[in-house]
Amino acid sequence: MKSNFRIAFAAALLSTVAVPALAADLPSAKAPVYAPIVDDSFDPFLIRVRALGVLPNGSSSTILGGPIYGASLSDNVVPEVDFTYFFTKHWAAELIAGVAHTSLTGSLTPVGTNVNFANTTLLPPTLTLQYHFALGQFDPYVGVGANYTWFLQTTSPLTRTLGYGDAVTIKPTAGLALQAGFDYYLTKHWVLNADAKYLFLNTDANTPFGPNTVHVNADTWLIGVGVGYRFGMADLFPTPVVAKY
Template sequence: MRTTLLSAAAILSVMTVPAAAEQGDLLVRLRGIMVAPNEDSGPVLPTFPTATVSVDDAIVPELDFTYFFTDNIGAELILATSPHDVSGEGALAGLGEIADAMVLPPTLTLQYHFMPDAAFRPYVGVGVNWTIFYSEDAKTSLTDAIGPTSVSMDDSFGWAAQVGFDIPISDRVFLNADVKYIDIDTTATLTTGALVNTVDVDIDPFVFGIGVGMRF
């Protein structure tokens, strides 16, 4: 009788914990993310030495792919793009939003999955990102104040770190939550006729994500 009960418990345990990700598996996740800049701005030089800038948050979808080299080690490619408004601070605070831009930061991390066969599957990752800025534009408040102005932002190459977990709900489908820190530094150039102003900004966002994934 005791042997029968133990066997039944073992079978039940196997049935209630969906299959683990294994070497050669591909995980595809769709997350909703909040990109929250942790910016540190220098002055807007040479015209506004007492002015700085701030960058607002953005909420967007994110798609990522994780390939498992072993049962515990995987590599994740993170793909998302987000719109951000830039506001004046200090001497430029009265102008409010002065520019906007789209940010595309493809990020590749190497992950370690601690318990790939458990019901709760935490992981950590570290890697690199290449951030591309595009569709930069000056806001009307800035052009009204100083004249027609073009805006450009330098691309960035930096590091990234993450911590997250998967919770399987079937053999192939799972829930996911994830937090990343991405090192993003740029120089914004504001060109108004012959006058060129620049401002160095460390954006360094935290990226909070939650979503669903599928194992292939």
């Protein structure tokens, strides 16, 4: 009798040890829980390449105090590069650079034929302070800033015809710049962009007839579409990966 009791007690004791051990060997029914990977890095740099329509006004230009009838500056489409630096999620500064060729044409009389007063190349760097609405993938923005335009390599078919050569010099000028546009983020880094700026520009030109004898209204629309790449310091200087064994 005692022998049977000892056998039963030993079996019960072994079962209390074996059941937890067996449970430990069985696979868990619950899937492992991993912490979510969140990329909350702030990328302050944005570089874009755009096709830029340069649409100057030219109307209300004058020569020797009288109107240039039908005065206009020719339109152009040029490549443009711009650089944006984000101070915060919403505030940024943008600088654009590009050149465009234009011609000032018009007539000296109301019924006269158009003549080419000057051909010139515009270099209009523009710096704007922007506010970005940061609506996720779609990021509209507005901006205000300043423009400074140089007029380079100016020639004048009119003064050539009159025997004075290319004796026309258009003075550089500064003006207010207004801006509106949007970025659409295809990925964290790549964006599509559409942008419009209006430059308030007026300048004078020296001619063989005296200083400041031509006044040019050069108010200009800059309409651009393009693609950009946004990045941060980690993209410029990636942290080396150290393997662990």
